[in-house]
Amino acid sequence: MATIKDVAAHAGVSFKTVSRVINRHPHVTDAVRQKVLRAIEDLDYRPNIVARNMRTRKTEYIGLITDQIMTTPFSGAIIKGAQEAAWTSGIMLLTVNTDGQPELEAAAVNMLLERQVAGIAYATMFHKAVAPPAKLTDAPCILVDCFSASGELPAIVPDEMQGGYDATRHLLSRGHRRIAMINGKRGYPGTEGRLNGYRKALESADLAYDEALVRFGDWWQEDGYHHACCLMKLPDPPTAICCGNDRIAMGVFAAVHELGAAIPDDVAVIGFDNMEVIAAHLRPGLTTMALPYYEMGQRAIEYLTGDRCDDLQNGRRIELPCLLIQREST
Amino acid sequence: MATIKDVAAHAGVSFKTVSRVINRHPHVTDAVRQKVLRAIEDLDYRPNIVARNMRTRKTEYIGLITDQIMTTPFSGAIIKGAQEAAWTSGIMLLTVNTDGQPELEAAAVNMLLERQVAGIAYATMFHKAVAPPAKLTDAPCILVDCFSASGELPAIVPDEMQGGYDATRHLLSRGHRRIAMINGKRGYPGTEGRLNGYRKALESADLAYDEALVRFGDWWQEDGYHHACCLMKLPDPPTAICCGNDRIAMGVFAAVHELGAAIPDDVAVIGFDNMEVIAAHLRPGLTTMALPYYEMGQRAIEYLTGDRCDDLQNGRRIELPCLLIQREST
DNA sequence: TCTCCGCTTGACAACGTTGTCAAATTGAAT
DNA sequence: ATTCAATTTGACAACGTTGTCAAGCGGAGA
Incomplete structure (x- = not known):
């Protein structure tokens, strides 16, 4: 894999200039920009996000911990909604299915924290009270389709x-x-x-x-x-x-x-x-x-990315409306 | 977040020693190891996987690109199988649903490559011939429940x-x-x-x-x-x-x-x-x-991690058996 | 006691990127 | 032509970790 330095050498500029081009920073003349872009093209260069995340000390990852959602047909839309919201923010979702086993959940939280996720959503298959793993709160977090018994964690549930x-x-x-x-x-x-x-x-x-x-x-x-x-x-x-x-x-x-x-x-x-x-x-x-599964997944990610300024302090929660689907039985 | 250096200072050793303890390397006396472990405990230290991946130049990520799988109830087991196989290898799955849109697929491949995934699995909702995005082959890859028209890519399909x-x-x-x-x-x-x-x-x-x-x-x-x-x-x-x-x-x-x-x-x-x-x-x-959805997802990840030495060179593919589920209609 | 060997420990570089700051260049105004 | 400010560019450090290598230490054998 070509690095930023290879590109710089190929284009005859400093690697910092390449960095500026990649990140669309100002103060690069058009001629230089073109040269760099050509070099990027030539070498099939792709920025190394791992290195970037290391330097900037943030990652474009959000964790999603689910119990049995993946296996069930209906609440799977939570994952889909989360996925798509993440995608539009240029964020990747790290999904872990724990089947609700507490040790797996704790391990999952740990794995996500080690990977420096920007936040964690914790979703359940059906609406219920939960006791999420303790370390969950080490990152910004939100409960989806469930709420903490003590009620202090932000939550998104159906109305x-x-x-x-x-x-x-x-x-x-x-x-x-x-x-x-x-x-x-x-x-x-x-x-x-x-x-x-x-x-x-x-x-x-x-x-x-x-x-x-x-x-x-x-x-x-x-x-x-x-x-x-x-x-x-x-x-x-x-x-x-x-x-x-x-x-x-x-x-x-x-x-x-x-x-x-x-x-x-x-x-x-x-x-x-x-x-x-x-x-x-x-x-x-x-x-x-x-039930607003898709929307709950979506809102959870929007909350974690800050794309939408939901105030979920002090045990406040979002209740999303259920939607009537009219067919012939009524 | 505490770093390895904080732990070292707290334990009164060099940060290299802490690294050794974390990675269970030999040549650390028990006394020192205990001291370090206590410091880790005290500071609630968690290794920064991003930094580790940067240094070692490998990541514990594998990408999974799907078309509509997430939305459909049945082939969703592919994701589950992949998920669980990844989990047992300590690997995280990066799942992207593209709805089969070529531009999204190309973007997804790019996003995964930028994140230095160890491999990419490309899965479809039902068994068919596909033309996967060109850059897919920039990483080790495998097709799941589909095969390339030209037949040169490794594939796992139902028999x-x-x-x-x-x-x-x-x-x-x-x-x-x-x-x-x-x-x-x-x-x-x-x-x-x-x-x-x-x-x-x-x-x-x-x-x-x-x-x-x-x-x-x-x-x-x-x-x-x-x-x-x-x-x-x-x-x-x-x-x-x-x-x-x-x-x-x-x-x-x-x-x-x-x-x-x-x-x-x-x-x-x-x-x-x-x-x-x-x-x-x-x-x-x-x-x-x-249909062996779960197994296909599982085998795909095992192939990419090398956990199982499947030889899929030269257009060879794995065909997994379908299983008779006996109920009352026969 | 001295030497040697093996175990333990630490100093330093390196990974690929971005942030900081200073140097070089350009262009306008004198 | 000279000055000055603004723009463009580059040198270097830093992020948190692991790899390399050398140094320190302790114990066995002479």
């Missing part, structure tokens, strides 16, 4: 309440008055946030909250199937079901079809997650709330 | 023929003698390789190749549906269908159900890809050939 609210408002706007919810497991931010949104939306329409219509499962198809069967057999069954995710919705579809009812005419169904393979392939297509 | 062969042999072993194939688009390595495997398997069972039973589509659900309908209406319909991928199989399921036939009793169905969300959630579960 679950708005999601639940908008989903329910959508069903209301379609004329439904008896709206059920088959939610995920209690205690999770997603479950509780969406539940609150659901209640708020009902309130906004002067509808009473009916406990019989609200059920909690484990985010699986089977839960959706089971609870949908129960709900449909109520004396006064719901005309719409808001599901905690698309897999639950898939189960609801199965139950509704089995009972000989039609979607959306007899029951409208809305999901959460917008998992392409499910939502777009169910018949009818599933209306669902897309 | 499509073995896949088609094993899939068909599996159906034969289940007693089927009239086996159809709904394949992908002609001209693609996957399509042609699996077709050849299918023919070989028939031959191995002394069965004639019947053109009427072999169909080509575009890898979509609709193609599977359409061709399955045609096949089932033949005077002598097949008792088993080998599908070019799981989406096609999904369409076949729909057609078979609609015609009132049962899987696997009336028709056995086998797919390709093992897309969890489809294969595991269809009823009955879909038997399918899993």
Whole structure:
């Protein structure tokens, strides 16, 4: 590999002048610049970023630590968003998948710090409270799709309440008055946030909250199937079901079809997650709330690069909105 | 950040001695080593990998350029395999998603070369011929799930023929003698390789190749549906269908159900890809050939790190086997 | 005690780049 | 022609580490 000195010798100038050309510094005459550029071309010279980073004592790297994100289809968009935001800032992302194992996480943080990353984003597969590795805070950091139990770390999460609210408002706007919810497991931010949104939306329409219509499962198809069967057999069954995710919705579809009812005419169904393979392939297509994975990844990197001046001091967090994806099930 | 010199001063030794301790070099007395280790602990010192890389003129980075892999659920395992292989070698992966845009690819290669990567893997979402960016060969490189048209670059690809062969042999072993194939688009390595495997398997069972039973589509659900309908209406319909991928199989399921036939009793169905969300959630579960994505990613990195002495000179390539995932549809 | 050898330690250069500062050159104004 | 300021260029140090080599030290054998 040619170095800056080779270029200088080839162009007949000092290597400092070459440095100036490379970095587009002022005070280089056009003639000299051309000479240098030609030499760079001739020698197929590429600046050695490692050496540059060494001298300037900053790197163009940002770390991204994920738990199982890489393996799952949906939250993978976090990585994509982060990747693309980094790319537009000329930064490279160092992605490490730890499968959530604490020792791996600590090792990953260490590896990133040794490499002098400008910051670290720590992302999880689904929205939850986490205890990130201690050394994480040795670099500027941000939590993505999760938050620290103590709440002092900057975080970017989905606005679950708005999601639940908008989903329910959508069903209301379609004329439904008896709206059920088959939610995920209690205690999770997603479950509780969406539940609150659901209640708020009902309130906004002067509808009473009916406990019989609200059920909690484990985010699986089977839960959706089971609870949908129960709900449909109520004396006064719901005309719409808001599901905690698309897999639950898939189960609801199965139950509704089995009972000989039609979607959306007899029951409208809305999901959460917008998992392409499910939502777009169910018949009818599933209306669902897309979580802002891509945007969360993007915002995290923008925060770390300082491209956007988000104030996340003192436990403040960014809540990004969920987006209604309208298909045929509502 | 503390440097090696700070540690040396704190421990009362020369900074070279600290370097020796860090790198586990011999010729350091235990007493000194302990002193140094304590100083490292005290100052929370972490070696600066950037500086080390600068001095040793190698880096612990390998680049991974992908087209749309990140966005798609299935071939994402390539990244995972690469990631984990890199991790076990203490190497960090620099992943760039280019969406297949040539200018982005060239820029990505440049960015990686500037960062002095030890090698570059270039992976595609599905098995095909590619024309990778010219500068790719400025570093050790390998193609993953693709190959160069001219054939001179090292490549790791799935063994499509073995896949088609094993899939068909599996159906034969289940007693089927009239086996159809709904394949992908002609001209693609996957399509042609699996077709050849299918023919070989028939031959191995002394069965004639019947053109009427072999169909080509575009890898979509609709193609599977359409061709399955045609096949089932033949005077002598097949008792088993080998599908070019799981989406096609999904369409076949729909057609078979609609015609009132049962899987696997009336028709056995086998797919390709093992897309969890489809294969595991269809009823009955879909038997399918899993492509060796994870292994391809892993092998690519092992090749680049030299952890495994694969000889890929002169256009030789590694073909990794597809794996039968048995579920209930056969 | 002296010599020699092997182990331990340290001084210094080097990696390829950018920052600092001074020297050289140019051009305008006198 | 001379001066002065502004522009252009280059010499050198510095970043934090590892490689090279020489010096110091301790112990065994004479």
